[in-house]
Amino acid sequence: MILLAAVGCGLAPQKPPPPPQCFGGTGACVACHASVPDAPAMSDPWRNLHADRSGTLGFLSDAEIDAWARTDNRPADAWGLELRFDAEGWDLRVDGTRTGWRAYESVPFPGYFPTNGEIGETVVREQNGVIEHIRVRRALDPTSPVRMAPRILEVQYLKRGATLEAAGLIADSDGSLRPQTERELAGCVPCHALAPDGVFSPQRRVRWGRGDGAVAAPDPIGPDGEGVLASWVRAAGGGDDWGANPEARAKFTGDGSALSFEQLKADIRVLTLPSPQRARDLNRVAHTLVDEQSYLRGRELVWGLGL
Numbered sequence: 001m002i003l004l005a006a007v008g009c010g011l012a013p014q015k016p017p018p019p020p021q022c023f024g025g026t027g028a029c030v031a032c033h034a035s036v037p038d039a040p041a042m043s044d045p046w047r048n049l050h051a052d053r054s055g056t057l058g059f060l061s062d063a064e065i066d067a068w069a070r071t072d073n074r075p076a077d078a079w080g081l082e083l084r085f086d087a088e089g090w091d092l093r094v095d096g097t098r099t100g101w102r103a104y105e106s107v108p109f110p111g112y113f114p115t116n117g118e119i120g121e122t123v124v125r126e127q128n129g130v131i132e133h134i135r136v137r138r139a140l141d142p143t144s145p146v147r148m149a150p151r152i153l154e155v156q157y158l159k160r161g162a163t164l165e166a167a168g169l170i171a172d173s174d175g176s177l178r179p180q181t182e183r184e185l186a187g188c189v190p191c192h193a194l195a196p197d198g199v200f201s202p203q204r205r206v207r208w209g210r211g212d213g214a215v216a217a218p219d220p221i222g223p224d225g226e227g228v229l230a231s232w233v234r235a236a237g238g239g240d241d242w243g244a245n246p247e248a249r250a251k252f253t254g255d256g257s258a259l260s261f262e263q264l265k266a267d268i269r270v271l272t273l274p275s276p277q278r279a280r281d282l283n284r285v286a287h288t289l290v291d292e293q294s295y296l297r298g299r300e301l302v303w304g305l306g307l
Contacts (some may be wrong), residue, residue: 016186020046020300021111021241028236031110032191046298048289049242053303056288057281062142069139069283072150075169075177079157081123081134085210091123100125101134105211106204107220108272110232111241114140115248115274117282117301119148119213122201130161133199138213139283142276145269148213152177153286154299158192158199166192170299171290184295214273219264229271230264239271244302247278 021028023044029036044050060068074083081101084092091101101123112118120138124131135156141149155169155177166188168180192199206217219227233239239248248271251260263270274282282301289299 017042017045019187019191020044020049020298020302023049024241024243026236026238026241026243028111028232028241030235031232046300048294048298049244049300049302050305051303053285053288056284056303060284060287062280065280065283065287066142068287069141069149069151071175073152073171073175073177074150075152075155078155078169078177079132079134083121083136085121087209089123089208089210100127102208103210104201104208105206105215105217106201107206107215107217107229107268109200109204110229111236111239113239113248113272114146114148114213115245115272115278116240117286119146120152121148121210121213124202130159132160133158133201135201139286140274140279142279142283144276145214146273146276146279149283151175153290154180156188164192170295173291173293175290180295187299214269217268218266219268227265229268230261233261233264233271240302242302242305244305247274 018040021032022040023046025039027036080099082091082093082099084094085103086092089103091099091103093099102125103121103123106122108118117140118137119140120136123134123136126132135154136152137154137156139149139151139153141147152169153171157167159165166185168185168188169177170180170184172178204220206215219229222228222231224231233252237243237249238252239245243249251257251270260270285301285303289295289301
């Protein structure tokens with residue numbers, strides 16, 4: 001367990017670098033900033049986002065990567081979370097009693113979509129006035145529509161008491177989950193230390209329940225009367241922070257963009273879900289990061305920037 005406000009990552013004393021999204025070079029910055037800020041005054045340390053993964057995308061067959069994504073690697077213990085849910089989202093022990101954890105579905109933060117490799121369940125628990133959150137990040141199951149797969153890539157734990165504390169598990173090279181190092185956890189600092197209770201999702205909650213990771217919900221209306229995600233997509237020029245998702249960009253900047261924006265009003269999945277083939281490519285990059293254990297160079301499923 002570490003204090004988010006006190007974590008350093010070795011790149012600067014007690015000061016982690018800006019998150020990868022700050023180096024995106026698009027208008028997506030408006031998700032966090034009132035206007036597009038100046039670029040960070042440092043070179044981009046997130047080298048994985050610039051790596052050439054063309055060989056990776058053809059290394060495993062569809063059948064091989066699907067089998068990998070559908071392999072259950074749940075940890076023996078993760079803060080008492082069993083990952084066994086009833087219809088109301090309550091996490092259950094083997095005997096059917098509740099662990100105290102409860103899952104909920106929420107509209108994702110702009111850019112943190114399944115089409116960009118972000119899918120899983122979010123759970124919350126309150127004990128003695130202390131609020132705890134866990135985000136389970138998973139591989140994607142390339143069904144139609146795409147949903148979350150059994151394989152876990154990362155478990156992020158946050159506890160808000162007198163201070164904000166963080167811990168986490170992440171996939172080891174053998175597929176099991178190991179504790180994250182302090183330097184790996186340092187990437188949480190810039191965003192989560194500023195969010196209410198350290199977590200962005202409670203304000204976006206749609207319903208109690210685990211769901212399948214593909215949240216079906218209308219685009220929330222912002223203070224300006226426009227859809228929150230629609231406004232962000234227009235500012236970003238696509239569906240991610242780097243202009244690296246050609247599938248989403250084609251939907252919202254191509255000939256059919258007007259229809260896509262109209263569909264987005266009623267159901268955000270037109271934006272958030274990838275095609276099964278893109279889901280497989282995202283899984284292939286995730287598989288490579290697990291093999292490399294190169295999380296300090298960026299764990300986002302983005303590749304080939306600037307190539």
